[in-house]
Amino acid sequence: MVIKQKLVFRFPPAVVEQPIIYRLVKDFDLMVNILRAEINPKKEGRLMLELSGSESGYRAAIDWLCKEGLQVMNLKQQIFWNEERCTQCGACSVICPSGALGLKRPEMTVHFEEDKCIVCELCLRACPARAMETLIEDNG
Ligand code: SF4
Ligand code: SF4
Known part of the structure; x- marks a missing residue:
C-alpha cells in the first residue's frame, strides 16, 4: 500500500546538521517533497515535508526520525478556513x-x-x- 502524507518535523540543534532528506530517500525508499524548511536563531529546525512511498518504509522512517530526537506532527489539517x-x-x-484558496464564479x-494547500x-x-x-x- 502506498502512503502519501504531509508532516511537520521539529528537531533540536544536534540534529540540524544531519542529512535527514538523504536518509529518507536512500534508506527508506521514500519520495520527499520539501514544503518548507526553517532554522531559528537557536538552531532548532522545522521541516515541512510530503512523504510518499510504501507503508512499511514510511512507518520505519517515522520510527527512525523519532529515535533521532525529531518531533513528528501530522500536517493534514494544519490550515483551517473558519468560514x-x-x-x-x-x-x-x-x-x-x-x-487552495480561490474564488468561485460567478458567485x-x-x-x-x-x-x-502547501502550508506556506x-x-x-x-x-x-x-x-x-x-x-x-x-x-x-
Ligand atoms: S476571503 Fe478575506 S476574510 Fe475570507 S479567508 Fe480570505 S482573506 Fe480572510
Ligand atoms: S497554500 Fe498557503 S496561502 Fe494557500 S491556503 Fe495553504 S497556507 Fe494558505
Missing part, C-alpha cells in the same frame, strides 16, 4: 500560490481545497478577519 469569520474579501485567493465566493501560511498574514487558522495534529 464563519470569513467576510469574503477575496484577499487570500489573490495571494495563495497553490490555488465570487471563497472556497478552500485543503488537498492543494501566506493566507494567515493576508486575512484581515483572521479567518485562516493553523491546526497541527499529533501523529499519534
Whole structure:
C-alpha cells in the first residue's frame, strides 16, 4: 500500500546538521517533497515535508526520525478556513500560490481545497478577519 502524507518535523540543534532528506530517500525508499524548511536563531529546525512511498518504509522512517530526537506532527489539517469569520474579501485567493484558496464564479465566493494547500501560511498574514487558522495534529 502506498502512503502519501504531509508532516511537520521539529528537531533540536544536534540534529540540524544531519542529512535527514538523504536518509529518507536512500534508506527508506521514500519520495520527499520539501514544503518548507526553517532554522531559528537557536538552531532548532522545522521541516515541512510530503512523504510518499510504501507503508512499511514510511512507518520505519517515522520510527527512525523519532529515535533521532525529531518531533513528528501530522500536517493534514494544519490550515483551517473558519468560514464563519470569513467576510469574503477575496484577499487570500489573490495571494495563495497553490490555488487552495480561490474564488468561485460567478458567485465570487471563497472556497478552500485543503488537498492543494502547501502550508506556506501566506493566507494567515493576508486575512484581515483572521479567518485562516493553523491546526497541527499529533501523529499519534
Ligand atoms: S497556507 Fe498557503 S497554500 Fe495553504 S491556503 Fe494558505 S496561502 Fe494557500
Ligand atoms: S482573506 Fe480572510 S476574510 Fe478575506 S476571503 Fe480570505 S479567508 Fe475570507
